[in-house]
Amino acid sequence: MPGAISARQISAGYGQEPVLKEISFSVNTGECFIVIGPNGSGKTTLMKILAGLHRADKGSVLIDGRAIGSYGRRELARKMAFVPQQVPMDFPFRVRDVVLFGRSPHLGTFGIESGRDADLAARAMEFTEIDHLAQRRIDQLSGGERQRVFIARAICQEPEVMLLDEPTAALDIAHQLRVMDLMEKMKFEKSITVVMVSHDVNLAAMYADTLLLINRGRMVQSGAPEAVLTYKTLEEAYGCPLLVDQSPLGSVPRVTPVPGRYIREDLKGIVR
Ligand code: ADP
Numbered sequence: 001m002p003g004a005i006s007a008r009q010i011s012a013g014y015g016q017e018p019v020l021k022e023i024s025f026s027v028n029t030g031e032c033f034i035v036i037g038p039n040g041s042g043k044t045t046l047m048k049i050l051a052g053l054h055r056a057d058k059g060s061v062l063i064d065g066r067a068i069g070s071y072g073r074r075e076l077a078r079k080m081a082f083v084p085q086q087v088p089m090d091f092p093f094r095v096r097d098v099v100l101f102g103r104s105p106h107l108g109t110f111g112i113e114s115g116r117d118a119d120l121a122a123r124a125m126e127f128t129e130i131d132h133l134a135q136r137r138i139d140q141l142s143g144g145e146r147q148r149v150f151i152a153r154a155i156c157q158e159p160e161v162m163l164l165d166e167p168t169a170a171l172d173i174a175h176q177l178r179v180m181d182l183m184e185k186m187k188f189e190k191s192i193t194v195v196m197v198s199h200d201v202n203l204a205a206m207y208a209d210t211l212l213l214i215n216r217g218r219m220v221q222s223g224a225p226e227a228v229l230t231y232k233t234l235e236e237a238y239g240c241p242l243l244v245d246q247s248p249l250g251s252v253p254r255v256t257p258v259p260g261r262y263i264r265e266d267l268k269g270i271v272r
Helices: 043-050 073-079 095-101 115-127 143-156 173-190 201-207 231-238
Strands: 005-013 018-027 032-036 058-063 080-083 161-165 193-197 210-215 218-223 242-246 253-257
Touching: 005 043, 018 043, 018 058, 018 210, 018 218, 032 043, 032 173, 032 201, 043 161, 043 193, 073 080, 080 143, 095 115, 095 143, 115 143, 143 161, 143 173, 161 173, 173 193, 173 201, 201 253, 210 231, 218 231, 231 242
Parallel strands: 032 193, 032 210, 080 161, 161 193
Antiparallel strands: 005 018, 005 058, 210 218, 242 253
């Protein structure tokens, strides 16, 4: 099934010093791959490269085994949807119209929507539970509602790969879970490959099939959450006192940042 994405030896930047250095990974169809790392480590830059919005200086991105550069713009948009951290939305569009924009890579020469496009938009709004907002103005929604509108637009695009840059940033815990459950639903029900950036290591641990931890533009570790979220790797990357144990939900690791007043002699080795 199509929807595989891989990065080979990617080095990239914005001029002088490279921001990303020799990043390589493969994501299989229907997998949830989450990139974590400290601020400024290059996560957004990596997403922009995967989305074809920024060129790597070295290395390549392959989608279904083909170099990203060999895809036309519309062809790529039919394959892959990108939900950036902040979507500029200066016009007071209605929610339904924003979701329908997701159909643009599929529309014919005159850009006329068909009944099927309208139907897909309705289904995407239903899937993301925003159908009741269809006639509301996008600029008058809460952060959580807007986030779901942009995810609905991406779903309406019918991509095989979905890229999301911190889709849960600035959401409360209920909305974080809702967005992450939605991603999981897409993975299971539509076999969509999900690649996302998260600043929340615990949320990432609960949902990722594979995690990639990057620090200062380099790969620190990649693999199952329990292999990546170890005291040693996290301490090295984030440089702060923390505890790693097992989540009460099962075999997933749980990371607890440790406030200074809790640091004690007997916890040395566990906390820094
Ligand atoms: P993260 O998403 O992990 O916080 P970014 O990819 O946003 O990291 O940034 C990585 C580094 O690249 C930072 O040092 C940042 O200042 C730099 N950077 C990001 N965007 C630009 C840009 N457009 N021009 C120059 N430097 C940039």
